[in-house]
Amino acid sequence: MRDEAEEEPGFARDGDRLALHGALTTERIGDLWNPMLKAARGVAVVDLSRVSALDTSGAALVLAAGGEAARLEGAAQGVLAVLERARDALAAPRPRPPAPPLPFIAALGAWAVGRLRVARDGLGFLGEALVLSLAVLRHPRRLRIGDLLRHLDEAGLRAFPLTLLLGTLIGVILAFQSSASLRTFGAEIYIPALVGVTLTRELGPLIAAVILSGRTGSAYAAELGTMTVNEEVDALRVMGIEPVAMLVLPRLIAGMLVMPVLTLLMNLSGMLGMGFIMWTLGYPVPLVTTQLQQWVTLGTLGGGLIKAAVFGLVIAGIGCRAGLSAGRGPRAVGDAATAAVVGGIVATVLLDGIFAVLFFRMAW
Structure with missing residues (x-):
């Protein structure tokens, strides 16, 4: 349930410093995402001292805004913990993308090879069962x-x-x-x-x-x-x-x-x-x-x-x-x-x- 007491999220840029405030949660940052990323270009410091709440989506936005060079300052202990978990998750290896579909002839050949393998395994099972029966x-x-x-x-x-x-x-x-x-x-x-x-x-x-x-x-x-x-x-x-x-x-x-x-x-x-x-x-x-x-x-x-x-x-x-x-x-x-x-x-x-x-x- 949305907590009305939490401050609405926002940001303000002062030179090379970007100050964030409010609750950076999934339900609140949808309209804030693109404007914040544009405003964060070239910043050196991201101030998190006024961030009252942060979830995974908010952490992804903060890390994207800060980029590789910006320094994160003023974050509370809970906010830092969420940021660390999000940073570790983003640093983990990405799943392999699905293979592109094969052309028709190649797909037909792959299907035929798969059927032949199934038939070979079935014949092997039949032979093994026959030998063990004897x-x-x-x-x-x-x-x-x-x-x-x-x-x-x-x-x-x-x-x-x-x-x-x-x-x-x-x-x-x-x-x-x-x-x-x-x-x-x-x-x-x-x-x-x-x-x-x-x-x-x-x-x-x-x-x-x-x-x-x-x-x-x-x-x-x-x-x-x-x-x-x-x-x-x-x-x-x-x-x-x-x-x-x-x-x-x-x-x-x-x-x-x-x-x-x-x-x-x-x-x-x-x-x-x-x-x-x-x-x-x-x-x-x-x-x-x-x-x-x-x-x-x-x-x-x-x-x-x-x-x-x-x-x-x-x-x-x-x-x-x-x-x-x-x-x-x-x-x-x-x-x-x-x-x-x-x-x-x-x-x-x-x-x-x-x-x-x-x-x-x-x-x-």
Whole structure:
């Protein structure tokens, strides 16, 4: 709050002497800045005996007015302390100015080089994880079973309620939407076949992958990103402990194992939701189960579970990689979690397209 008892700031020049008075504070010196600097040209002494208050802005004005040659006189102890702090701050090295923007071709090249470095680091992480996985196969005691069980519980068991809920809703939605279209052709009897094949081959693994990416992939990235920011990962390396073996492998194995289970739950709950809609439409349960047995083959179910295992491995790997490559700033953990979710979903969709082409060629 402005103190009305303080004297308004001002200055007066007498020969080579500039006398300042009043409260030289931020809220009062705005209109005084340029006139004072003009009046202070060539002065030898700056008299501060009548300065009643001084803050950082006022100290910067006094030092600018005095320049390098002028002598400061008459300042009170508090005013001198503020001036000394301001002088030290102004003498400190200035931050480096931002680099000028690159030309278009150079910026494009820098972007390409950055992408190549990211790909190289990703391949290095993949190779390291593969080598350590083979080492664990030879020496199973290197795998931390306690950590593996904890990640199985967090990624799998705790995701069961959400998976069952989403699976049931997806089955209900698919059955309703299918019945609206197939009723025109009198083909509502094929709703179980349509929903069953769609769930087991495509939607079951995909939605389970989205759940795993949103829940587990982001959690892996946040947890490992926090450890990276707190330099705990560096401490493990200093102690001779390989972070990939200790932190990554249990998460990779857990992600690969829980995804087929989540996919099965998604498929079963979706078929239950579809069966409920078929029952409300007047179709008996034996008819629905017969359609499912006829159209949902072991190959269809097995193909979906294979995709699910690959999806789980990739999502867990992307989450761990995002966490270990987190930066050091305050946004590092959030950026790592975002990168894990986005990367996991994009990688899942790309892999699903590859599997679709592969299964088509194999007539699976």
